[in-house]
Amino acid sequence: MSVRAIVSVLAVAFTAYLAARGFWWGTGDVDHPVVIYLALPLYLVVTWLTVFWGVGKTAAAPATASNRKGGLPMWVCALALAVAVLVPNAILFAVAPGSRTQPFATWVIGGVGALMTIIMVRRGPWFAWAGLILAGVSISLWIGLLPALALGLVGSIVWVAAAQLLMFALDNAARDTVRLAELQQAASAWQASQSGRQRERRVQVQRALQAAGPILGRTIETGGNLRPAERLEARLAEGRLRDELRGPRLLDDVVREQLEAARRRGIAVTMLDEGGLEDLAEPELAAIRAELAEILRSASSTRLIIRTSPHEEVAVTIVGRSGEGDRLSDEDSVELWREISRTH
Template sequence: MGASGIVISVRNVLVGLGLAFTAYLAARGLLGITTVPYPGIVLGALGLYLVTTWMCILWEPPRRDDRLEDSASGLPRRAKLPVWASALALTAAVIVPTAIAIAVGSEARTSLYATWVIGGIGALMTIVMVRRRPWVAWIGTIVMGAECMFWMGALAALALGLVGSIVWVGVAQLLIRSMDRAARDTTHLATLQRAASAWQASQSVRRRERRVQVQRALAVAGPVLIATVASGGSLSAGERVEARIAEGRLRDELRGPRLLDDDVRAELDAARRRGATVTVLDEGGLDGLDEASLAIIRTQLAETLRSANSDRLYIRTSPHDRVAVTVVGRSASAEGLSDEDAVDLWREIIHPGAADGEYSTL
């Protein structure tokens, strides 16, 4: 049987037990129906009690509140008994004890068919407590207790079941609070579990990214390191250029991997081979972009690098909502000029969809 079937069966069992128990208590009131002075009042009180109690047991919240159902009991966890039903239950707690006491007469108020009212109203208030109306349940219990003590006597009422009814209501409140606390703890644990799962997933992604970067770094630097070791550190001019380019590649892979694809890497290598100094920094701003958007940004970056002639290139991502990447170029021939004059390239690659233009050019 599935989990939903178990919940439904448990709920049905609880409802069935509640109906049977309250019917048993009411049936005790019929034992002396032929001997009481006012049988009509007894029948009316029994009818009010049964209608009120069974309504409180069988009441269901609207379908939109099904999400509030408690997985342990199958009952709505936060749905309260309607105000009108709570008022009806409180009315029964006020009317039924006095009506039974008057109907059976003063000599039979401690008989079996009169004292059922103590357990009956106690059971009703327990149901009201379970239905999330604690104040109504306690007020009804106190009113019923006061009336029974008045008609039967304090000691007689306590001995004939009043203590048990008070205990029922108190235990029901403790159980409800325990269930609520367990539900809150379960929700909190589920939240922590989701957070832990998300953290583990992010760590797995980061580990994969680090493995990829290490493998790429070995592929880039491996041949240069092997040649350096084989030559004892004595490198030719061409090998020194390759070592410098390999170092630049490693820096690019570590500092800005999201900006790189084969075309960008090729243009960065070309810029370094002609003697340019290139700095690539990913300082945020590309988080959450899909591969299609990153591909557009990389294509524009490769086009920008292809047309650049600067001696020093600075490529940085931007946290700006509109600008994705900024490319700044400076030329050695402008060393003696001001900072503004030294900049011979300034291009801003716009986030895809942020504007009609692809980038701005200085």
């Protein structure tokens, strides 16, 4: 049995006990018993309606103004407010003046307090306090303020106030729980991101060592006196190392092969990953790499500059320039200008 079911059963049992006291007038004076017979069932029906309203609704039901966070619809709250006014006046009207402070009459003070406590728990604070105030005024007019306070009105006020404080504490706890869950989720995402970056860096270091390790070892052995073929391999190793560090998202086996082939043809290739590819899925990246490999395969410029782009439509820009010497200048002519779209 759920906590809500247990609390509902306790609420029904308690309100039934309070109402049952209204039938035990014994030798007390009751001028209009029919009024009592009508008022007590009205109280129980409305009270139990506030207890069980919405119990059968599933958690998957869409939130509306009437069921959000277990709240009651406006008409149920208004009906409970009417009961808080009608039932005390009816009971005290039906009982003779000399018996209005007897338990079979004053049960209504606790009864209304219990009903307004339920309304408070079911997210109707304004109705709860309004009902309690109206009932308190009505009862005080019949038996006086001090007797009303002494016979249960103080307790009813305490019940409703305690219910409001409890709901406030529960709401704060729920907000803190949601916030904690969000922080835990963010921490987990950050940890996963860091783990992914660490794995990526390890892979890049391993590839760099594979690319540059042999020629570095040969350079150390010869004291830098490399043969022309070894110098070419050193330049290729340097290019592979720069590619792995500067543009890892653009690389796959085919692109690496075409980059090395372009450098062996004498093309100076520079890759720069300046962002813009982070939100692309792997199939989109694969299509971009395939197009880049095709462009590299047919490139003949002296220099190639490959840049990623944060532009919303362009993913990669490839510029091919030709000129004399090892450095670019404003006089170099642009032979190639290709843009790879983000969508394929």
